[in-house]
Amino acid sequence: MEETKDLIQQRREKLDEIRKFGVEPYPHKYEPTHTTSAIQRDFADIQETSDDAQTVRIAGRIMTKRDHGKSSFAHLQDSEGQIQIYVRRDKIGPDPYKIYRRFDGGDIVGAEGTVFRTRTGELTVLVDTIELLSKSIRPLPEKWHGLQDKQTRYRQRYADLIMNPEVKDVFVKRTQIVQAIRNMLNTRNFIEVETPVLQPIYGGANARPFTTYHNTLEQSLYLRIANELYLKRLIVGGFDRVYEFSRDFRNEGMDRDHNPEFTMLELYQAYADYIEIMELTETLIAETAKTLHGTAKITYQEHELDLTPPWERLSMVDAVRKYAGIDPVPLSADELYKAAVDVGLDLVGDETKGKIIAELFDEYVESKLIQPTFITDYPIEVSPFAKKKPDNPQFVERFEFFICGMEVGNAFSELNDPVDQRQRFLEQANSLEAGDDEAFMVDEDYLRALEYGMPPTGGLGIGIDRLTMLLTNQYSIRDVILFPQMRPEN
């Protein structure tokens, strides 16, 4: 980049000078004996320098450097933390010290020495030898304020991770969340599988897809918006418990809790219904929180949350009654329409009763659900893959769960009646024809699978990014995705 040419030029000159000393600035390997945190742990009791001091070898990035003439202090940072090193000319020799003087903040070095504690009490490695492992020619951000600019932090996540250790911590936790869930599912005899990202027919959710093209097949393909229909094919095939952490892609807006590509855990369990899945859900999430924090009570922004099961369960109709002040049950579609418009809902006029209930819920209920809450029994119109309730075919056995006003997951008793499913597909196809660009087409192969017979099955999807936001107290989805989607810089 042109703007830092001068500083980069300076460092390239140092690079040349280092080479003139016969030192290769980009050697091939180094063998550390300790990480910084291992030293902090193993030498916690040490007082001063001792003659039988154990030699350690560490490797890391120089974060600060304080030269004092013939000696110098610096902090090295590795993947686990930082440790101070103390470099003395009379220890390492005059020529190595000249080379060391050309090291900069950002350089990656290996150092061997003994551990002691300085006058001010900081555990420090007194260096016997130090060598350059990789010369940095681009200056790091300032040490005190670090890197603040969000744009730079998202675009140059590497610089963000170097400068802001708490960022790295979030992503370590993200991995731990996935790992905790994986362990629990494996223990429960679920099998982790992989299904196509490139799909000839997209489905399993209402969303606009990304489209791509396969040259050899000479056909359009879609990046999956969900993997639901593939996992259920596997249930048909006899995998009774399957799951996948699925990177899904939706060609829609971006905001605090939407990124065009995101990760969804989907799982399917044969012979379970949505009530059983509800129990699994609250257990999975509470246990994940415990693995991470040792407790199911967490803080998210200004809210204190208790994820301990059982969570509140509220039917969508009850929720609308409670929060929107409208009881949809006794009302006709027309009456409900009028009531909804009266409270300020913006409707076109051709909505069905179920659609209006769902709209009322989205508008007046969702944001009020702070503590973890299951909302159950959705209108059939908005749930094309869920089984009808036996006692009321206008509603389905479905739940979503909300925490801090955010939808985190979605589940249902899976529709396994192939005739009913075909009918639901046809309704979607009609909507698509009519211009609903989030509806989807008939998936004949999926119907064929159902025709072979799918056991009664409960299915669940959990937004891993949003769950990570909650469990790591991050305000934006961009802070739990390493490389969030951004417009090009230029």
Added chain:
RNA sequence: GAGCCGUUAGCUCAGCAGGUAGAGCAUCUGACUUUUAAUCAGGUGGUCACAGGUUCGAUUCCUGUACGGCUCACCA
């Protein structure tokens, strides 16, 4: 897509009722062998996001564009 805000040195930020810019840190030179935001002395570094307009003169005022942030809309 709309509204508001932002973009000034490598980083973090000031500044200007219009008169072509400052600080701290980083960097460079010198001093300094237990410092830690090291210290002391001196220096370098800027197309003030980009393009137009108003003006004798614009980094400053106006308009547009780009990128970002927040809110809303859209959206699971």
